[in-house]
Amino acid sequence: MPNLLVTSSAVSGKFGALTPYAKVHSLDEIDEKALDRLLPSIDCILVQAFWPDSLTPERISRMTRLRFIQSGWAGVNHIPFKHLGKRVVVSSNAGAFSTGVAEFAFALMLTAAKRVVKLDYALRTGEFDPSDWGNLFREVVVLHGRTLGILGYGGIGKAVGSLGRALGMNLIAFSRHPGKEEGVQIFHGDEGLLRLIKKSDAIVIALPLSKLTVGLIGTAELAAMKPEAILVNIARAEIVDEEALYRHMVKSPKFTYATDVWQIKRGKETYSSKFPFLKLRNFIGTPHVAGGSSSLTGEPGKTAIDNLLLFLKGKTPRNIVDPSEYV
Amino acid sequence: MPNLLVTSSAVSGKFGALTPYAKVHSLDEIDEKALDRLLPSIDCILVQAFWPDSLTPERISRMTRLRFIQSGWAGVNHIPFKHLGKRVVVSSNAGAFSTGVAEFAFALMLTAAKRVVKLDYALRTGEFDPSDWGNLFREVVVLHGRTLGILGYGGIGKAVGSLGRALGMNLIAFSRHPGKEEGVQIFHGDEGLLRLIKKSDAIVIALPLSKLTVGLIGTAELAAMKPEAILVNIARAEIVDEEALYRHMVKSPKFTYATDVWQIKRGKETYSSKFPFLKLRNFIGTPHVAGGSSSLTGEPGKTAIDNLLLFLKGKTPRNIVDPSEYV
Numbered sequence: 001m002p003n004l005l006v007t008s009s010a011v012s013g014k015f016g017a018l019t020p021y022a023k024v025h026s027l028d029e030i031d032e033k034a035l036d037r038l039l040p041s042i043d044c045i046l047v048q049a050f051w052p053d054s055l056t057p058e059r060i061s062r063m064t065r066l067r068f069i070q071s072g073w074a075g076v077n078h079i080p081f082k083h084l085g086k087r088v089v090v091s092s093n094a095g096a097f098s099t100g101v102a103e104f105a106f107a108l109m110l111t112a113a114k115r116v117v118k119l120d121y122a123l124r125t126g127e128f129d130p131s132d133w134g135n136l137f138r139e140v141v142v143l144h145g146r147t148l149g150i151l152g153y154g155g156i157g158k159a160v161g162s163l164g165r166a167l168g169m170n171l172i173a174f175s176r177h178p179g180k181e182e183g184v185q186i187f188h189g190d191e192g193l194l195r196l197i198k199k200s201d202a203i204v205i206a207l208p209l210s211k212l213t214v215g216l217i218g219t220a221e222l223a224a225m226k227p228e229a230i231l232v233n234i235a236r237a238e239i240v241d242e243e244a245l246y247r248h249m250v251k252s253p254k255f256t257y258a259t260d261v262w263q264i265k266r267g268k269e270t271y272s273s274k275f276p277f278l279k280l281r282n283f284i285g286t287p288h289v290a291g292g293s294s295s296l297t298g299e300p301g302k303t304a305i306d307n308l309l310l311f312l313k314g315k316t317p318r319n320i321v322d323p324s325e326y327v
Numbered sequence: 328m329p330n331l332l333v334t335s336s337a338v339s340g341k342f343g344a345l346t347p348y349a350k351v352h353s354l355d356e357i358d359e360k361a362l363d364r365l366l367p368s369i370d371c372i373l374v375q376a377f378w379p380d381s382l383t384p385e386r387i388s389r390m391t392r393l394r395f396i397q398s399g400w401a402g403v404n405h406i407p408f409k410h411l412g413k414r415v416v417v418s419s420n421a422g423a424f425s426t427g428v429a430e431f432a433f434a435l436m437l438t439a440a441k442r443v444v445k446l447d448y449a450l451r452t453g454e455f456d457p458s459d460w461g462n463l464f465r466e467v468v469v470l471h472g473r474t475l476g477i478l479g480y481g482g483i484g485k486a487v488g489s490l491g492r493a494l495g496m497n498l499i500a501f502s503r504h505p506g507k508e509e510g511v512q513i514f515h516g517d518e519g520l521l522r523l524i525k526k527s528d529a530i531v532i533a534l535p536l537s538k539l540t541v542g543l544i545g546t547a548e549l550a551a552m553k554p555e556a557i558l559v560n561i562a563r564a565e566i567v568d569e570e571a572l573y574r575h576m577v578k579s580p581k582f583t584y585a586t587d588v589w590q591i592k593r594g595k596e597t598y599s600s601k602f603p604f605l606k607l608r609n610f611i612g613t614p615h616v617a618g619g620s621s622s623l624t625g626e627p628g629k630t631a632i633d634n635l636l637l638f639l640k641g642k643t644p645r646n647i648v649d650p651s652e653y654v
Contacts, residue, residue, distance in 0.1 A: 100469040103494060107437035111444075114434040114620075119613040120444050123598065124605045128614055130598060137619035142427040145624075166493030167430060271450065271457060278451045286446040287455055292464035293441075297472075 002043035002312060003065075007052045014298075017305055021312035027052060039063050044311060046304060047079065048072035050267050057083040068311045072304050073291060074101070074156070075236060077209040078267070081326045089311075091319045092208070095155035096303035100294025102159030105204045105234040108258035108284060109148075112230040113141040113202065117284050139254075141201070141228070144168040149200030151193075151216075152207035152235065153177075153186065160204050172196050176212070194224050202230040209236035210325040217241065222248040225255065233259040234290050246275035249282055258284035329370035329639060330392075334379045341625075344632055348639035354379060366390050373635060374406065375399035377594050384410040395638045399631050400618060401428070401483070402563060404536040405594070408653045416638075418646045419535070422482035423630035427621025429486030432531045432561040435585035435611060436475075439557040440468040440529065444611050466581075468528070468555070471495040476527030478520075478543075479534035479562065480504075480513065487531050499523050503539070521551050529557040536563035537652040544568065549575040552582065560586040561617050573602035576609055585611035 004022040006015070015024050025038060035054065039062040045055075047069060060066075060083045069079060069090045076092045084090070111117060119136070122128040128136075148164040150157045153173040161171050161184060171184045174196050179186060187196040193216070197203065203225070207213045217231075218241040225231070225248075233240060237259065249257060257277075262270045262285075269288055277283045294300060310317045331349040333342070342351050352365060362381065366389040372382075374396060387393075387410045396406060396417045403419045411417070438444060446463070449455040455463075475491040477484045480500040488498050488511060498511045501523050506513065514523040520543070524530065530552070534540045544558075545568040552558070552575075560567060564586065576584060584604075589597045589612075596615055604610045621627060637644045 099471045099495070103437070103469060103471060104441055104467075107434075107441040107443060110430070110434035111438045111441075114431055114438075114613070114616070116434060116438045116611065116613055117444055117447050119616065120611050121448075123612045123614060128598065130596075130614075133614060133616075133619075136614065137616035138623065140431075140616045140620035142430060142621055142624050144426045144430060163493055166490055168426070271455065284443065284447055285450045286441070286443055287450060287457075287460060287463065289441070289446065289460075289464040289467045292460075293467035294469055296465065297469050 003041050004044050005042050006046045007048050042066055044068040046070045051078050070304050070308050075208055076321050081323045090321050091307055091317045092321050093304050094319045096300035097291050097294045098155035098159040101156050101234050101290045104290035105160050105232050106163045108232045109202050112256040112258045113143050115140055118281055146201035147199050149196045149203040151205045157206040197221055197224045204232045205235045205239055207235050209238055213239050215241045219244040227252055228254040230256045233261055237261045237263045249280050253282055256282045260286045260288055260290045330368050331371050332369050333373045334375050369393055371395040373397045378405050397631050397635050402535055403648050408650045417648050418634055418644045419648050420631050421646045423627035424618050424621045425482035425486040428483050428561050428617045431617035432487050432559050433490045435559045436529050439583040439585045440470050442467055445608055473528035474526050476523045476530040478532045484533040524548055524551045531559045532562045532566055534562050536565055540566050542568045546571040554579055555581040557583045560588055564588045564590045576607050580609055583609045587613045587615050587617045
C-alpha cells in the first residue's frame with residue numbers, strides 16, 4: 001500500500017476516503033527519527049499549508065519513491081520545485097477556494113469603493129466633519145456600470161467575474177490562455193495588460209505567483225491606472241512591485257489598494273512591509289484570511305483528497321502544474 | 328402654467344424637461360419676501376433632501392393651491408404630513424436609489440462578514456498577533472450557502488436579494504404585502520418577523536420608516552438573532568431601538584451591526600448617538616453616503632422629475648404614499 005505523508009494545517013480534510021488506498025502518516029505525529037526511517041517509502045505528500053521546514057532539501061533527496069505532491073492551497077509557489085526529482089508531479093488545489101476567495105475579493109472591492117474603512121475611522125476618531133459631507137459622499141463609487149478588470153481568468157477569476165456581472169459591471173480579463181467567453185473581453189500579453197488596466201475602474205488580481213507573474217504590476221502598470229482605480233489583491237503580494245506600489249499610493253491619494261496577501265520571507269507571511277502602507281488611508285489590509293476561512297467550508301480539503309485519490313487509483317490527477325514556471 | 332417650488336440639495340436633477348409644463352422656482356434663489364408672495368400660487372414642490380426649515384407650518388397653511396409633493400429621497404418620513412391639507416398628494420422616490428443603495432448594503436454586509444474594518448484596524452495599530460491567526464480567520468464568514476433575511480421587499484430589498492442570490496445565499500424576506508416570488512420565502516406579521524430573524528445569518532433592513540416600522544427591531548427581535556448574525560441598516564436608524572441595540576451589542580460581541588443611517592434630531596442627521604456605538608468593535612458606521620452617492624448616477628433625479636411630469640400632465644404619479652402611515 002502506498003505511503004502518504006500529510007503535513008499539518010488549517011486546511012484539514014477528512015482522510016477516511018484515503019485509508020483504503022494509502023497508509024496515511026501525519027508529519028505532526030512522528031518524530032525526526034521515524035520521519036528519517038519513513039523517507040525512502042513515501043509515495044506522495046499532501047502539503048496542507050507552507051512547505052514544512054523539517055522537509056529539507058537533504059530529506060527530499062532521500063524520498064526516492066516520491067511521485068506526487070498535492071498542494072492544499074490553490075497556489076504552489078511555496079513548493080521547492082528545484083529540489084524535486086523530474087518524476088515528481090505537483091498538483092495545485094486551483095478552483096477549490098474559488099467561491100470563498102472570490103467573495104473575499106468582492107468584499108475588499110466593495111469596501112474600497114464605498115470607503116467603509118475610511119469613513120468608519122473618521123466617525124470613530126471624530127475626524128468626520130458634517131459640513132464636509134457634501135464632498136465625502138462624492139468619493140463613494142457606485143460600481144454598477146463601471147468596468148471590472150480581472151487579472152487571471154481561472155477558478156477565482158471567473159467566480160469574481162460572475163459576482164461583478166451581478167453588480168452590473170462590464171467585465172474584461174487578462175489571461176495567458178487563448179479563449180473566448182461570452183460577455184468578457186480577454187486581453188493577452190504585456191500590451192493587452194496595459195490596455196485592460198487603462199479601461200478598468202476596479203482590478204482584481206487572481207493570478208498564480210510564478211516566474212511569469214512576479215512583479216507583473218510595476219511602475220508602468222500602476223501609472224496606467226485611472227487616478228481613482230481600486231486594485232484588489234487576493235492572490236500573492238509578490239505579483240505587485242511593493243516599492244512602485246508605495247510610491248504610486250503616496251502620489252495618488254484617490255487610488256486604493258486593498259490586499260489580503262503579504263510578502264513571504266523565509267517561508268513565513270510577513271503581514272507587514274518595509275514600506276509604511278499601514279499608515280496610508282488609501283490602503284486596506286487583512287492578514288491573509290480569505291483562503292483559511294474558505295477552507296472551513298470543507299470544500300478545499302475535499303477537493304485535495306479527491307485529487308489524491310485519482311493519483312492513488314492510477315489515474316491522472318487534475319491541476320498538474322508546469323514546474324518550469326516556478327524553477 | 329403651474330408653479331413648481333424646488334428645494335435645494337445634492338439630488339440635483341435636470342429641470343429642462345419640466346420647463347414646458349411648469350414655472351420652476353428654486354427656494355435657494357428667492358428671499359423670504361419673494362417666498363411669501365409665491366406661497367399662494369405654488370402647485371407642487373420637489374423636496375430634494377430634508378424638509379426645509381423655511382417652509383414652516385404657518386407657510387404651508389398659506390400654500391392653498393398645493394396639490395403635490397415629490398420627495399427626492401426614497402423615504403418620506405421627513406415630510407410634515409400633519410400640516411398638509413387632505414388634497415396634497417405625496418410621492419416617494421422609491422426604487423430610484425435601489426441599485427446604488429443595494430450595492431452599499433452589500434458592501435456593509437460583506438465588510439462585516441469578512442471582518443475587514445476590524446482586521447485592518449488590528450494590522451494598523453499593531454494589535455494583530457500572528458500567533459492568533461488560526462483563531463482570527465475562523466471569525467471570517469463565507470456567505471455562500473448562508474441565509475439572507477431582507478426586511479422590506481421593495482425596490483432596494485429586491486435589488487439586495489438579487490445580489491444575495493449571486494453570492495449563493497438562501498433568500499427570505501419580510502413584507503407587509505402579500506405576494507409570492509420564486510426562490511424567496513416571504514414572512515408576514517410579528518410572528519413572521521421573528522421566524523425570519525431566527526433563520527438569518529445576515530439581515531438587511533430595507534423598510535421605509537413609518538408609524539408601522541419605528542422601533543420594529545427591539546429587544547425581542549435582537550434576542551432572536553443568531554449570536555454571530557450581521558444586521559445591516561441602509562434604511563432609517565429609528566427602525567432599530569438604539570438602547571436595545573447597544574445592550575445587545577455589548578452582550579454579543581460576535582454580532583455585528585453595520586449602518587449607514589443615524590437618528591435624526593430636529594431635522595438633522597446626527598451621525599452619532601448617546602450610546603457609545605463608535606467605541607464598539609462589532610459596530611461599523613458610515614455617515615449616510617449610500618443615497619447621496621447613488622444620486623450622482625443621475626438616476627434618482629431623473630425618476631423624481633419623470634414623476635413630477637406625470638403630475639403636471641394630469642396623470643397619476645407613481646409611488647403615492649399613504650399619509651395615515653406617517654401622521
